[in-house]
Amino acid sequence: MKNILFDKKEFIKCVKENVKTLYRKTMAEASEQEVFQAVSYAVKDVIIDNWLATQQTFDKEDPKMVYYMSMEFLMGRALGNNLINLTAYQEVKEALDELGFDLNTIEDQEPDPALGNGGLGRLAACFMESLATLGYPAYGCGIRYRYGMFKQKIKDGYQVEVPDNWLKNGYPFELRRPEHSFEVKFGGYVQAEPAENGRTKFIQKNYQSVLAVPYDMPIVGYNNNMVNTLMIWDAEPMECFELDSFDKGDYRKAVEQENLARNLVEVLYPNDNHIQGKELRLKQQYFFVSASVQRAVARYKKYHPDIHKLYEKVTIQMNDTHPTVAVAELMRILLDDEGLTWDEAWAITTKTCAYTNHTIMAEALEKWPIEIFSRLLPRIYQIVEEINRRFLLEVEEEYPGNQYKKDKMAIIHDGQVKMAHLAIVAGYSVNGVARLHTEILKNQELKDFYELYPEKFNNKTNGITQRRFLYHGNPLLAEWVTNKIGNDWITNLSHMEKLAVYVDDPKAQQEFMQIKYQNKLRLAKYIQEHNGIEVDPRSIFDVQVKRLHEYKRQLMNILHVMYLYNKIKEHPEMEFYPRTFIFGAKAAAGYKNAKLTIKLINSVADVINNDASIDNKLKVVFIEDYKVSNAEWIFAAADVSEQISTASKEASGTGNMKFMLNGAATIGTMDGANVEMAEEVGKENMFIFGMSSDEVIAHEQNRDYNPMDIFNQDQEIRQVLMQLINGFYSGNDTELFRDLYNSLLNTQCTQYADTYFCLKDFRSYAEAQERVEKAYRDEKGWAKLVMLNVAHVGKFSSDRTIQEYVDDIWHLDKVKVTVTEQ
Numbered sequence: 001m002k003n004i005l006f007d008k009k010e011f012i013k014c015v016k017e018n019v020k021t022l023y024r025k026t027m028a029e030a031s032e033q034e035v036f037q038a039v040s041y042a043v044k045d046v047i048i049d050n051w052l053a054t055q056q057t058f059d060k061e062d063p064k065m066v067y068y069m070s071m072e073f074l075m076g077r078a079l080g081n082n083l084i085n086l087t088a089y090q091e092v093k094e095a096l097d098e099l100g101f102d103l104n105t106i107e108d109q110e111p112d113p114a115l116g117n118g119g120l121g122r123l124a125a126c127f128m129e130s131l132a133t134l135g136y137p138a139y140g141c142g143i144r145y146r147y148g149m150f151k152q153k154i155k156d157g158y159q160v161e162v163p164d165n166w167l168k169n170g171y172p173f174e175l176r177r178p179e180h181s182f183e184v185k186f187g188g189y190v191q192a193e194p195a196e197n198g199r200t201k202f203i204q205k206n207y208q209s210v211l212a213v214p215y216d217m218p219i220v221g222y223n224n225n226m227v228n229t230l231m232i233w234d235a236e237p238m239e240c241f242e243l244d245s246f247d248k249g250d251y252r253k254a255v256e257q258e259n260l261a262r263n264l265v266e267v268l269y270p271n272d273n274h275i276q277g278k279e280l281r282l283k284q285q286y287f288f289v290s291a292s293v294q295r296a297v298a299r300y301k302k303y304h305p306d307i308h309k310l311y312e313k314v315t316i317q318m319n320d321t322h323p324t325v326a327v328a329e330l331m332r333i334l335l336d337d338e339g340l341t342w343d344e345a346w347a348i349t350t351k352t353c354a355y356t357n358h359t360i361m362a363e364a365l366e367k368w369p370i371e372i373f374s375r376l377l378p379r380i381y382q383i384v385e386e387i388n389r390r391f392l393l394e395v396e397e398e399y400p401g402n403q404y405k406k407d408k409m410a411i412i413h414d415g416q417v418k419m420a421h422l423a424i425v426a427g428y429s430v431n432g433v434a435r436l437h438t439e440i441l442k443n444q445e446l447k448d449f450y451e452l453y454p455e456k457f458n459n460k461t462n463g464i465t466q467r468r469f470l471y472h473g474n475p476l477l478a479e480w481v482t483n484k485i486g487n488d489w490i491t492n493l494s495h496m497e498k499l500a501v502y503v504d505d506p507k508a509q510q511e512f513m514q515i516k517y518q519n520k521l522r523l524a525k526y527i528q529e530h531n532g533i534e535v536d537p538r539s540i541f542d543v544q545v546k547r548l549h550e551y552k553r554q555l556m557n558i559l560h561v562m563y564l565y566n567k568i569k570e571h572p573e574m575e576f577y578p579r580t581f582i583f584g585a586k587a588a589a590g591y592k593n594a595k596l597t598i599k600l601i602n603s604v605a606d607v608i609n610n611d612a613s614i615d616n617k618l619k620v621v622f623i624e625d626y627k628v629s630n631a632e633w634i635f636a637a638a639d640v641s642e643q644i645s646t647a648s649k650e651a652s653g654t655g656n657m658k659f660m661l662n663g664a665a666t667i668g669t670m671d672g673a674n675v676e677m678a679e680e681v682g683k684e685n686m687f688i689f690g691m692s693s694d695e696v697i698a699h700e701q702n703r704d705y706n707p708m709d710i711f712n713q714d715q716e717i718r719q720v721l722m723q724l725i726n727g728f729y730s731g732n733d734t735e736l737f738r739d740l741y742n743s744l745l746n747t748q749c750t751q752y753a754d755t756y757f758c759l760k761d762f763r764s765y766a767e768a769q770e771r772v773e774k775a776y777r778d779e780k781g782w783a784k785l786v787m788l789n790v791a792h793v794g795k796f797s798s799d800r801t802i803q804e805y806v807d808d809i810w811h812l813d814k815v816k817v818t819v820t821e822q
């Protein structure tokens, strides 16, 4: 299709003009950053027409909308993907060539808007992209953190966190929308006053407030003119705030309000699968949720007189429990602002809000101390108390006299507000993110709720967008696929199946592996430039990139590397296919064992990479600052994908899918979505090992696992563990890695030793790694195996996931956007 939006000449003119007006420079004088800005503004010009047209279509057709509420949107760079989705990438590349610039270099000038931690935030970003591509009306609602995820530096092997000022040059793809600002109130107290209708009015007094100001970011659909909106909220001080009369002129309070606004959106909490329970975090939650719900209701009321039917046009998806105050905020608006009765408000709320659970890790469960919650959100707390009171009556009705049940299921219990319980009670849908995860929710973690509300529970296995993680990230493979099967895969990933006919074709195999080799060269160059380490692109690239967490078992991976090194040293004659173990991971700033694991990986790398005697058979690389932009290159270059979490702990995983899409073979446990990947491609085309989730859960319940038994019986494992405390990798410092040693063996140091069964699964892991090596030696067999993986990746597109959300939960209709000159 000829692109009507992009006229190369016009575009070049626009870029030059932008450089002139923005910087008073000619193209020759402009820096790469300035050219990036100029190009982005030119692209935004095009997007704006589609964006306007999309809004006009919404106004005209009045479709139902989903408001996807999330503390995190890990968007990654926008320029390249916007161009791809506008189907203008090639033309813009050529235009820039003419101007003497390379598009890739210009793309590299864009900061990664890293407004998220890991999988949960990246999923939200993939969902936004799929919603726009499928033509569904959606708003993403989040926070415009001044500082998102920190930049990671590695100094002397240790992680150092550096603030990432992603807004320092200005972000060209955002649009400030002050006309859609809302006030958000904190603290004070609630006064009950009689209302005219004989009911009681509840009025929040003596509060502090901030002004929530939205910045809209365009979410461009693929080749369909659709542009949805991600609204992320900034906090500003209220300009002419209304203080109670006796507070008038209260200077101290005015300053406090200024500070509140400044601190509120300053920084993203850098924890994945872990909650710190800080008061500021609850403030952030209520801040963006209140503003978003207010905007949703205001938009609805503009077109609809009857608030009772809100749920016909608005549905709110709560991405984990973080935005769960949304249910109480909606209740507050319906009760206090709209004057509805409790029953009316509850009927609406429970048809509007839905909840996704993303983890069963105990330390990720949000529970707020009543003291903090009620002080910060006094009216919201009253409403939650009433929801809880009524819910417990329901439980009493179902299980008369069963106090134990009530205690377990209560929303408020033991001095805490349990956000998951609130979300389940008030939501019309509760979903897990992979089949196994949903089954564990139903049968273990949320069993009581499943028994009470079986109809609410459903599964939505995660997915990823192929437009970013294949089309953009791996252009060579994308082109090859298109040459083989046409380009339908771009919007319908199940077409990848058609590749199956090529898996035995020697020429196709060769082409495929040649592309993998090119991508390995590209990554090797990146590693050389960023780490100063030379890696052999003909070695097996064995990759584990993801957040650092004990349950993900980066420790087991590096212990296995240590084990291999011992073996090679002892048996230099042994056959061993050269391998490069690549790690990339950020650790939460306060997570000691995670940070120590990074130090261990780097220390092991130091020893092994500098040991000439092993003839480059082993290399270990820790890639600094793993993030969405370098991830795209890493997936493209991987031979082996490490998905080795303790079974039952990884709710789904999405990195696993990105590797599969890029032709890497998975070594993994039967955990999360790995289970469904095995189902799609066949277990024989993956390298599965380790305990099943049932076995893990049984050990946890029986408390019958003692890693000391393994330590005593297995000499090679013992050797590796002793190397943690005999100074082997730490310049004779016997204390440096002792906490890791203790976490594996010492029951006094952790709740129980080796909580994540690293030693228990070690032998099975090592054996699976031997199978990997054997398979890799068979060149044709390997090519076939990884091509089969690509051919069976179809299910794992976020387009499929979103369609299931739409069919089973949201019930949206597609809109079609046509653009006319404005």
Ligand code: GL4
Binding pocket: 118, 119, 120, 121, 123, 272, 273, 274, 358, 359, 364, 433, 462, 650, 651, 652, 653, 654, 672
């Ligand atoms: C996570 C899960 O840990 C991860 O398995 C899942 O893929 C992701 C998206 O559903 O959500 N939960 C939390 S918390 N962080 C995650 O990445």
